[in-house]
Amino acid sequence: MNPSPVTRTTSARIPTAAGVFQLCHFIDTRHQKEHLALVMGEVAGQAGVLVRVHSECFTGDVLGSQRCDCGEQLHRAMRLIAQEGAGVLIYLRQEGRGIGLEQKLRAYNLQDQGYDTVDANLMLGHQADEREYSAAAAILADLQVRSIRLMTNNPAKIDHLTELGIRIEARVALEATVTRDNAAYLATKVERMRHLLNLPAVINGNGNYATPLSPQVEGQLERLKGAAARHVARTGRPFVTLSYAQSLDGSIGAATGGPLALSGPEALRVTHALRAAHDAILVGIGTVLADDPRLTVRLVEGPDPQPVVVDSHLRLPAGARLLSNPKRPWIAHLNGAPLAGEKLSERGAKLLTMPADSAGEVDLDALLLSLGAQGIQTVMVEGGARIIASLLARRLVHYAVITIAPRFIAGQRLPLAAASPDLSLAGALSAPAYTQAGADLVLWGELTWESIGEPLPAPILTSPAAS
16 A cells, blocks of 8 residues: 555644634655645545645735636635535645746746747646646545545546546536636636636637737738738739748747747737738648647737638647637648548538649648638738748738747748749838837738849838837
8 A cells, every 4th residue: 555645744723714724734745845735624534525626826826816717716615615614625735737936927928928828838848737636635535535526627637636536526616707817818728728617708818908009010900901902802812911920040930840939929919910900810730730829819809810721631630729719720631531521520620622732732822712712802821831931932922921039049941942942033022111019020011023133122111210
């Protein structure tokens, strides 16, 4: 029989606003961590004891931060135990879903740049959730609790405790109050971590639009919309805007192909404004596999675009966040994987069977014609590198909005030479304009194709000083 991983040291009476509890102190003998159990009433030998297993959250529990629902859950659990007259609140010292307070604050900074709580943890080299519950199981055993009713919204916690031998008779929901600051966080819990929450319909994420876009950016957005309207009226084909961020050395992604935070928060708001200005947003399957993006509008007010994924061989994972979006993705493919197609269709995806190009991939020109036939007039392209290079090689891009981050990365660049061995023609931006977004520079302009060596048009300087 394995020894218990926790040892009870002492306990004391603790009167609180919710009621009088006994606070029991435990030491985790494996990691020398302190854990706590707040106990009310007689629980030894009892079945169906009301229990909350709560992981430490300094910002929410102590400071009352509204970025999460932790503090609210803690105090509501105490009140529910007090109303029942008996129960246990186990307080585990595993801050920030197990990554610690310092790393949680770093993750908050990434979230302020537009990444969700899961991606922020992954970008810092952590798992989405590093918590474990063996100490909680041992504390319940020490308290001689026979079975529990668990206050949680997290199915993973139920699974882990069950695997540790805890008998869970029922789940008691702890619904959170949705605020402007935690709406996106709670939505991510539902979409990516299976949490059971009844959230109100939020069209555009957290709705935090307190800081308006600059007049210069608004002006460039109107310029882009005008160019799009003229193009559609003239050609009847979709207008394609290319948007990506790059470093000073031209890197657009990490050398490993994984996520790379390039744009600052102001530039990300520009990106979300661009999304809201287009009917559809197009990405390659490589971007979905690397970043698992939502492709929604969250940082400004506006409608979500229709997600379109170029996925020649239907590699889109069944757990991709795009399949949980209010607008289910359209997937352009070559009809080579019928079983995968059936599974994606069951998740609400719309399959667009396309002809192959000379490289055996989805023909992008045919895809744009198909989108136009289905009412899509404007398409924003966000990645990845191969899709961007292919569209440029086929002269299918009409406008470019490129964010330049003042950093050197030595990462992945656009494979233009591979996509277009014939470089007798070069693309140039007609009357380019520049706006500032925090520390980043955003370059705007219509794209024209001309012979190499011809002079570029003079830029339009658009800055607060110039205006």
